[in-house]
Amino acid sequence: MSQFIDDDREMPRFRVNRQAMVDPEVFAKERDQIFNQVWLYIGHETELKKPNDFKTRNVAGRPLIFGRDSKGKIQVWINSCPHRGAMICREPEGNARFMTCFYHGWSFSSGGELVSMPGDTSYGPDFERPGLVAPAKVDSYRGFVFVSFNPDVEPLVEYLAGATDFIDLVADQSEEGMRVLEGTHEYSVKANWKLLVENSVDGYHAVSTHQRYFEMVMASGVEIDSAKLGQSVGLDLGNGHAVIAGGPATGGLFGRPLSKEGTAERDSRFEEFRAKYGDEWLDRMSGSRNLVIFPNLVIIDLVMGVVVRKIDPLAPDYMEVSAWELIPPEEGDELKRQRLDNFLTFWGPGGLASPDDVEALETCQRSFASSKELPWSDVSRGMAGEDQPVGSDELQMRAWWRRWNALITGEVLPGEQHNPPPASYTAPRRVPEQQPTT
The missing domain is CATH 2.102.10.10 (Rieske [2Fe-2S] iron-sulphur domain)
Incomplete structure (x- = not known):
């Protein structure tokens, strides 16, 4: 067991020492050994x-x-x-x-x-x-620009590893190229930056933390399909990157229903993508994804909106967050209006999700004042058993923490061994056929 990570495969149990969230020396090491080294x-x-x-x-x-x-x-x-x-x-x-x-x-x-x-x-x-x-x-990569202060860093595509697949699933949703809307959602959180990384790929907290949001959605006439809620897996993508990948038709599951016109336009656009990329890639594209690219980039494609979230640590107990919405510019006005409405209702500054998350993380940070008496946080969910952990499990967080631990302490912990997920979650991207030139 290292100073910060208890990765017990026999029990099994995975715990993180809360000193990692409060210690200024850890924060200084993160700046030097993570942020000065990676993309x-x-x-x-x-x-x-x-x-x-x-x-x-x-x-x-x-x-x-x-x-x-x-x-x-x-x-x-x-x-x-x-x-x-x-x-x-x-x-x-x-x-x-x-x-x-x-x-x-x-x-x-x-x-x-x-x-x-x-x-x-x-x-x-x-x-x-x-x-x-x-x-x-x-x-x-696909419009996402990265920098590194390390002249010896590996090529970006190698660094992104399996995350490229999930960036492609977002980027392929537009023939013209996905575009960031004007305006930035900027906010701060009085908590350690790693808590928001965890939260961004945490499917376990959704129903309990965001109860008001689900009540609002159901009041608008939507029936939340518990079977679809379970159609997701957590995947370790390598190099600390990880994702919750939702199955087909989960992309709009949590939002208010689209209008008849909006549904028809969305279905028509996706059928065009089906002809271009094939059934398997289209099924993946029509699902949802909560993607974390180590250490501090999050791309979430959910509730009819794509949020790009950059997390900047400023102190052990303080971070600043910048978020943008990514859209397919060729969408019609009605579908774009509903996309914006769903986005703002869930993630916006007055929305019913982001403020809940901020409150949860800040209460965690305040409670870490008692880290001597209660030193460990548990991240074990889904570790037992042979099946691939689902999205409400915590494999994706453990994958991130193992990479963090390797860079901070030098201790390399092996990844978990589970049965592979259904092939529909990992089907490869079909390269579109080139149109003949005349």
């Missing part, structure tokens, strides 16, 4: 619509500029002037060919080159004029 999400390509668009973001405690240069290429820069360190972009977003540091007036192009500096001649003809500095690595 981290910064944003989606569709947030930057035009050349010279930019957003400012924080990743691993570092201020970054996420933008397109004048030629339309995605660029990421450290948001710090190489002269004396002042932030170059202090606005959350904008469009500018040139970015000028307000401190001493050094100006840079959207491609990162230093283009002017007051009193240029005072520096001499041989002075090396520094440009903006980029993170060690920048790459993207």
Whole structure:
């Protein structure tokens, strides 16, 4: 048994020491041994619509500029002037060919080159004029852009491992390419960041924590099918990534019913995808998925909405969260309206799910003041037995914690051995046939 993880295969039992949630030394190790080493999400390509668009973001405690240069290429820069360190972009977003540091007036192009500096001649003809500095690595997968501060990090696709399948299931829902809507849902939680990672792939808490939401849905005339609630599995995707994958037709299960027109449009769109990708991939696509990409990115495709959630730890007991909605832009107005309504009702700042989750996590963090008397949290559900754990079990959290433990302590714990899930949960993506050119 390590300092933080009790992974007992004989009982079986899996526990996490609550010191991992409160200890400043653990938090410092996370910054150094996780966030400085792996791939981290910064944003989606569709947030930057035009050349010279930019957003400012924080990743691993570092201020970054996420933008397109004048030629339309995605660029990421450290948001710090190489002269004396002042932030170059202090606005959350904008469009500018040139970015000028307000401190001493050094100006840079959207491609990162230093283009002017007051009193240029005072520096001499041989002075090396520094440009903006980029993170060690920048790459993207299906529109999702990641950075790494580790020059030796493995290629992004290798890092994502089995998570690529579930990103594809989201990205394939649009012929034009899934697009992030304008606006960001930003909030903070007075709790350790790892609690929200757990919560994001925790199917066990749904009915008890979100009782008000289910009562509202049932009051609108929907009958919650308990059989469908059980049609999900938890999957370890490698490298700490994990997912709750729902079976066919669970994607809209938890939301208010679509109108007749909305249902007809959605069915028509999915039939087009069936012809393109085949029955098995379409069945997977029409299901739901709660995906965590280690360490702090969550993509949830549920209740007729896709939320992209970035979790930023700022202290052992405090995190900031940024969330965006991803949509297929070719949807009609009625279906888009209902998608937005379902999204806001469940995840929005005044919704009936996110505030419940925040309250639950903050009460956990307050109770961790008694971690000496009650040192362990249990994450054992679904560990016993040969069958693949279902979505209300906790395999997905254990997979994440084993990766966390390996990076923090160096101890590599083996994955669990269960019978494989039904093939319908893992059917491969059929490559669409290329249309003949004329």
